[in-house]
Amino acid sequence: MQQGHPRHKQLSRARHEMAVHRRYMFAKKINEGMHSFVNGVRKVMNSVVNAIFNTLETETLKEKPEIKDIYSEMHNPKGLIQIVPPKFNE
Template sequence: MQQGHPRHKQLSRAKHEMYLHRRYMFAKKINEGMHSFVNGVRKVMNSVVDAIFSTLDTEPLKEKPEIKDIYSGIHSPKGLIQIVPPKFNK
């Protein structure tokens, strides 16, 4: 004699798999949320640290002595015009 619905085993297995899938998806979303939160906190901390360091008083850079290009002066042909790039001093 039959002891219940013939598809009972299949249906109960499907319910169990759906339960596992929902649990997995919940954990996955929690993990992604925590990951994005940590990345956001890291970006905020980096920007705060960069702002702190940019506001600190630093010594102005000393001007470096110019290095003369002796080689191009000796080996440049006399007929061509040399173009000197502009110097940008602050």
């Protein structure tokens, strides 16, 4: 007397292989995602470090630019004489 369908063993094995395949593909995608995340963080860190070094390597201005005080020029009339006390420390 036949106990079950003759293809039962084959179908059961196919279901098992599919489950293992799905588990493998899920783990593979998780691994690829983590790998791409780490690569992205590495690229960001490299660009930040390069930007910091590039700003440190820029040459400073040799002559300081003259800063004009526009506010005091507007509110000090040109006709008045400003008295500057002498400096005795020189």
